[in-house]
Amino acid sequence: MVHPWQDITLPAAERAADLLARMTAREKIAQLYGVWPGSDAQEQTGDVAPLQHEVAEHVDLEALLPHGLGQLTRPFGTAPVEPAEGAARLAAFQERVRAANRFGLPALAHEECLTGFTAWQAAVFPTPLAWGASFDPALVGRMAESIGASMRAVGVHQGLAPVLDVVRDPRWGRTEESIGEDPYLVATIGTAYVQGLQAAGIVATLKHFAGYAASRGARNHAPVSIGPRELADVVLPPFEMAVRDGGARSVMPAYNDLDGLPAHAHRALLTGLLREEWGFTGTVVSDYFGVSFLESAHGVTDSRAGAAALALAAGVDVELPAVRCFGAGDAPRDVVDRAALRVLTQKCELGLLDPGWTAAVPAGPVDLDPPHMRLLARELAEESVVLLARTGGALPLAHDARIAVVGPLADDPAAMLGCYTFPRHVGVEHPELPMGVTVPTLLRALRSELPAASFVADPADAEVCVVVAGDRSGLFGRGTSGEGCDAADLELPDGQGELIDRALASGTPTILVLLTGRPYALGRWADRLAGVVQAFFPGEEGGGAVAGVLSGRVNPSGRLPVSVPRGPAGQPWTYLAPPLGQRGEASSLDPTPLFPFGHGLSYTTFAWEVAPVPAELPTDGETTVRVTVTNTGDRPGTEVVQLYLHDPVGRVARPVVRLVGYARVPLPPGGSAEVHATFHADLASYTASDGLRVVEPGALELRVAASSATVHHRVPLTLTGPERVVGHERRMRCETKVK
Structure with missing residues (x-):
């Protein structure tokens, strides 16, 4: 007998409602959380904040699986796994999940995909700040569709991207994950990413809803105390466009509170605005441990059951990355049913409720970094490089020039990669393994780009000196940019300014190349440099893209998605200021940026x-x-x-x-x-x-x-x-x- 929930001719919501009516209370709850196999309470991963350590726990799968399972957390992104082997493991785990529950339902598998599929050997695209610099939604959409297709091919269903936080203070470590400081740019680029990812059959997840980038002092996980008009006119429009025009199917609340009310317990935000006003019908999935943080970090409840009740009532449907709070107590039946119906409807839309569903296992080798993806990565990297300044004719570089290339990032592939790339997110915990993808350094790319040039070590012996400076991405203080790597000011980190000073002191025309996750203050050298080239973590093809701009093969067309300040202090630097936020006689401090939002030069006119x-x-x-x-x-x-x-x-x-x-x-x-x-x-x-x-x-x-x-x-x-x-x-x- 075929039950209505198995009838593929019926609407997804009708099928999901029929299945929900057949479930026990425990089976419904099981659809509202994930498990994180292989994490072992995060002992194998280095991407965990101190607060997360406090709430991470071991999960008994044998006890959980007979009731079913809502989500499977990061089967590829937790530890390095060869792609074909990972797909086979995921398929085997899904069969284990299906066999254990009486409806034969699989889990919905999710992964990070901010700069490409965050998996070993997968293509690494430019970071979102570079998407913004491209001013090219169509290309970002093509990139996202290619990322989604690679994820779908190995059994993944949901991607935790894009980040739609509007940069309010670039000292915030996650500036690199954001698209820019303007809500219209963030909205249009982010919506294109959503459309591309979902065209490939992957559920896009908007994050972080809302206000995460607007914390005072640019501190991660910090309170947000902005006015309702700043929230409405700056913070929310990108999410609204991505829901309304992009059809986004999932939303992730932010870690912060808004004027004292944590986003994971914010009914007015997650239900009143998102669903009742904007018409959103997808799922709301918690940020990792965000439900537990209602108890351990925000202090708005004193138990995990209380945290679950607050989150479910507000409109959170799924607890990620693993079960801790949901199921810890007797949540009201109506909010459990509401959340479970949304989850089952989404599973139905993805085909996971269809009779005979099986996890696809690739027949042969799996290439997650094929030539067409590298070409897309190169195209986006080239479009995102910004020529900030050019004087004296040093750029483009002469093809037979004598060039000194100096700086700690000149010959380091890590200089191209943001914190949500697999090599910097997980790979750093596995130094015994190769990076997994080829990432040419800038020096290597320049040698290839300019075969007739000679390269010397001493700027004084060169006709032109290229100083390569910037960030090293990391997590929670292990980098100069990235999640939890907030900056006290916008001075170039690690004393790199002294390197620029030494190069200029040589008397050789000096070009500054910046490979960063945020803008840095450049006023100290602005009138002495022969050129300034800015790239925001441009990905696996970034070395060739920057080298192409330096050589003149690529005519730069990137434009600044964030303003570049003149001095390192005096926050914030965003251009969206009213008259009193501009330069005036009432203050001795001048907030005018050195290079404004939207700025970028070309080799033509x-x-x-x-x-x-x-x-x-x-x-x-x-x-x-x-x-x-x-x-x-x-x-x-x-x-x-x-x-x-x-x-x-x-x-x-x-x-x-x-x-x-x-x-x-x-x-x-x-x-x-x-x-x-x-x-x-x-x-x-x-x-x-x-x-x-x-x-x-x-x-x-x-x-x-x-x-x-x-x-x-x-x-x-x-x-x-x-x-x-x-x-x-x-x-x-x-x-x-x-x-």
């Missing part, structure tokens, strides 16, 4: 023309800005047209400018293209003092710009008609086309 735009626009209308861009130089290049909004008068203090649209425009020498940017009045909406999001009549200015501070044309607009209150249905994108 561009001319811009803007067609006339009607002066008036209804508060519910739209207009199209037409920008003609011409490559006036002698080599191919890509300009990034950026559209900013300036609202001179509002009910509350507003950012002086904020990004509302952008487009990459690749052009041959002498070539022209026209960018059509459709601006809807909804993009001028903001949260007023009464908490309502409004579009109000009055004067606006659109700024057609090459950066937030480099404006080519100003387009005055007057919004006419009645004030409008807008919500979840509003237009969030400026649609752009390049013709």
Whole structure:
């Protein structure tokens, strides 16, 4: 007999409801947690914070599995495993799970995938800050789809990415995991990642919901005390777009509290906003040990059963990475049923409830770093490199130059990799094993790029000196960038500034190459360097990408997703400041960045023309800005047209400018293209003092710009008609086309 839950012609929610009605209370609870085989209370992994050690426990699988299992945690990302062997092990474990429970249900397997599938021998892509620097959602979407396909091929169902935290203070260690300091850039790039990953059949998980990057002092796991309008207008829009436009199927709450209320117990956030206002229908999965932290870190309950009750009532559906709180007491039946229905519905959508489901086992070798993925990694790395400064003709490097390449990161593959890459996340705990993927260093790539050049050790003997400086990613204090590696200031770490000073003292023209996870203060050397090239952990193909920019083979087209400060103190440096956050006579401190958000140079030149735009626009209308861009130089290049909004008068203090649209425009020498940017009045909406999001009549200015501070044309607009209150249905994108 085929029960309704086994009938693949029925809607997923109907099938899940039928199965739920057949389950015992214990079987329902079993769908709401994960297990982490091989972790052994985290003794084999080095990615654990001190608080996590306090709540990690051994799990008796034999006692758990007869009731079923909701999630399987990181079967590939816990320890190095050869891909084909890992797929076979996962399939065998799934058969064990299915055989043990009376419905034959498998677990849903999840992995990290922030810079690619976080598995040994898997392709390593640029870090998310580099995605932001590319200003290329389409390419990020292609990358995500390729990552998802590789995960799906070995039996994984869910990816814990993307990170949609908007950078508020770049001293925060997880800046490298974020896309940038502008909510529109984060929203559009992040949504493209969601769409790509889910097109491959992998559930995307938005994190960290919400406010994680806005802690005071940029400390990890720290409280967040921001106002409701900053939350609504800066922090939340990327999540809203990824849910509404991207169709994201999972959300992960943040570790922080918001004004004293932990996100994992925040019903207004996880249910009121996410589900009731935004219409989200997927699953909410806890950050690792986030439910336990309600007891051990936040102190809002005194028991694991109490933590479970708070989290379930707020809207958390799944406890990760392993069971500790869920099932520890008698949670109300209605919240358990609600969560279990969501989990079963998602499993049904993934095909895990279908009759005859079996875990796929690859027939032959598994290549997680195939040529097409390396090509994508190279393309994204090349698009993300930012040329910050260039004087005196030292760049591009002469092909027969005598070059000194100095610095601790010049010949170190780790310089290319962020903290959520497998080699830096797990591989550091297994020094006996090879890295698993080929990662050329910058020095090696430069030698290949410039075979006629000679390389010397002493800057004084060279025609040009390349200083390679930056970060070494790590976790919880074991690096200069990464989770738990927060910085006291934005001075280059480990005394690398002295290395730049010595190179400059030699009198040789000096180019600074930065391989970092955050921006660093460069004002000390700004007027003395012959060039500055910024790359944000550009991945396995990053060495070749940076070398290509230095040689001139690649014409740089990256743009800053975060501002670069002049001095190391005076936080925050984000460009989204109202007038009082700008330079003024009332303070002796000048917060103006050295290089602004959106900045980036090219080896060619561009001319811009803007067609006339009607002066008036209804508060519910739209207009199209037409920008003609011409490559006036002698080599191919890509300009990034950026559209900013300036609202001179509002009910509350507003950012002086904020990004509302952008487009990459690749052009041959002498070539022209026209960018059509459709601006809807909804993009001028903001949260007023009464908490309502409004579009109000009055004067606006659109700024057609090459950066937030480099404006080519100003387009005055007057919004006419009645004030409008807008919500979840509003237009969030400026649609752009390049013709």
